Amino acid sequence: MSDPTDAIAHSLEPFRSYLNLLARLHLDPRLRGKVDLSGVVQQSLWEASQVLARRGSEGQPAAPLLRRLLANNLADEVRKCYADKRDAARDQSLEAALQESSARLEAFLAAEDSSPSRRAERTEDLARLAAALEALPEAQRRAVELHYLQGRPLADVARELGRTKAAIAGLLHRGLDALKSTLIPNPRGDP
Numbered sequence: 001m002s003d004p005t006d007a008i009a010h011s012l013e014p015f016r017s018y019l020n021l022l023a024r025l026h027l028d029p030r031l032r033g034k035v036d037l038s039g040v041v042q043q044s045l046w047e048a049s050q051v052l053a054r055r056g057s058e059g060q061p062a063a064p065l066l067r068r069l070l071a072n073n074l075a076d077e078v079r080k081c082y083a084d085k086r087d088a089a090r091d092q093s094l095e096a097a098l099q100e101s102s103a104r105l106e107a108f109l110a111a112e113d114s115s116p117s118r119r120a121e122r123t124e125d126l127a128r129l130a131a132a133l134e135a136l137p138e139a140q141r142r143a144v145e146l147h148y149l150q151g152r153p154l155a156d157v158a159r160e161l162g163r164t165k166a167a168i169a170g171l172l173h174r175g176l177d178a179l180k181s182t183l184i185p186n187p188r189g190d191p
Contacts, residue, residue: 009049012062017130019044019070025145026074029160035077044069063123125183132182140175143168 019041027035047069048062133141139161146157147168158168 005049005053008052009045012045012048012052012066014124014127014131015062015066016041016045017134018063018127019066019130021130021133021145021149022067022070023074025149028078031078031081034081035074040070040073040077043073047073063126128183129179132179135182136175136178139163140171140178143171144175144179147172 020037023037023040027037044066048066051065051069052062133144136144142161143157146152146160147154152160154165154168158165161168161171163171
């Protein structure tokens with residue numbers, strides 16, 4: 001790993017789950033089979049490593065740059081799908097939507113704290129949350145993302161996932177329990 005770009009790329013790897021989560025949250029469900037989200041995320045990580053290597057800013061916060069690159073790359077892929085139906089408002093709103101989702105993720109974790117060390121911890125926490133979400137069973141992950149991260153009402157989540165409100169409530173309960181057990185250390189060491 002003598003190349004600085006390789007070291008930067010390695011340092012960005014923990015953001016992969018975070019970017020996957022943001023991409024899933026903001027891709028139109030009708031395009032899920034048409035857009036390669038992992039490819040979009042990979043492209044965003046690669047571009048970020050190139051930008052950070054050129055700037056010589058390895059210690060700078062990467063999350064804002066990654067969100068901007070993801071928004072641009074996702075918008076490019078969506079444009080390709082809607083080649084003759086371009087909507088400039090949709091392109092502009094994608095970056096704002098990604099920023100809003102990131103803010104929801106932060107709010108999901110904890111209250112605001114502005115010290116530099118706390119911001120760095122929060123960035124690490126966001127990456128851990130995204131990885132923990134990816135580890136959930138698909139139905140639980142979708143329910144948690146739609147309800148807590150997109151702010152959708154229970155009835156909307158139930159309709160989208162084709163389940164009852166009671167079933168969605170159960171998925172949310174089990175999903176949150178799993179996230180808590182993954183993200184919050186047990187002080188007594190109990191399983």
